Amino acid sequence: MSEIRLYVTSTEKGAAEILDILSEVFGEEDFAIATTEVDEKKDIWEASVYMLADDEEAVRERIAEGLARAFPDLEIQREIIPDIDWIAKSLEGLKPVRAGRFIVHGSHDRNKVKVNDIAIEIDAGQAFGTGHHGTTAGCLEVIEEVMRARTVRNALDLGTGSGVLAIAVRKLANIPVLATDIDPVAVRVARENVRRNGIATGIRLETAPGFHSPAFGREGPFDLIIANILARPLMKMAPQLAAHLAPGGSVILSGILATQRWKVLAAYSGVRLAHVRTIWRNGWVTIHLRHD
Ligand SMILES: C[S@@+](CC[C@H](N)C(=O)[O-])C[C@H]1O[C@@H](n2cnc3c(N)ncnc32)[C@H](O)[C@@H]1O
Secondary structure, eight states, rough: EEEEEEEEEEOHHEEEEEHHHHHHHHHHSOOOOEEEETTTTTEEEEEEEEEEGHHHHHHHHHHOOOHHTTTTTOEEEEEEEEEOHHHHHHTTTSOOEEHHHHTOOOGGGGOOOOTTTEEEOOOOOOOSSOSSSHHHHHHHHHHHHEEEEEEOOOEEEEEETSSSHHHHHHHHOOEEEEEEOOOOOHHHHHHHHHHHHHHHHEEEEEEEEEOOSHHHHHOSSSSEEEEEHHHHHHHHTTTHHHHTTEEEEEEEEEEEGGGGHHHHHHEEEEHTTEEEEEEEETTTEEEEEEEE
């Protein structure tokens, strides 16, 4: 059975409000809800709900009902999602990914790197983080933004996976980076990727669950903490994360579904970390926070 996307078009602000309404309407039900930027300059966004064809009519009615008060004039549009060709999809997964000035590419695509690119070479392997996931790409974009705007003297990449974000930080600045992961296989893969990207010193890798390692006390507090994990563990570790942040420091959180972002923001405002910016990529959000 084909999959359908029902969507409405609005501005970024409108799409965020619509997302909240749709999240209320569909709660924990099994429909993916997402916002996507269509045109940055013209501020055009789409808010979408995905469903199987059988559910379309009922879902359309509920969307119309949910939006009737705040957005009575929005037309609900429809797209049939083509069946995925998994072979083509997996080849696509090997293509280089661009996020800000970064290009994350496999070893077979070294020749795609242009003069002003900041290249990170990662082959798909046993650890998460080839740049293809919206959360990794979102983090890369915000890392560049933060490091352009502020002086960052050291950084922590918690849940480093392939090491891609630690490598990105180190490619932007000659500063010490602590990169940790609960999974020893990821730490081994990250170590190999750090070496492969020509970084001889500056990234310290440790296997550690959450903040359970003396390394955090030794290397911190940090001017920048990046954690691309998942909403629930991120909310749980908010007090520890805030305790390891240097005064005036920045935090980049990802691994959060768009529908979960208010809960995460609430947990972090409880430890005096204020929202700076949220970016959306394929239904996932990356959040930038700073000491208020
Ligand atoms: C979504 S991946 C992110 C990888 C990479 N940082 C990126 O952005 O592509 C999450 C990583 O966090 C690790 N992880 C999950 N829970 C963790 C925890 N409590 N403490 C440390 N690492 C954790 C996982 O093993 C995984 O490698």
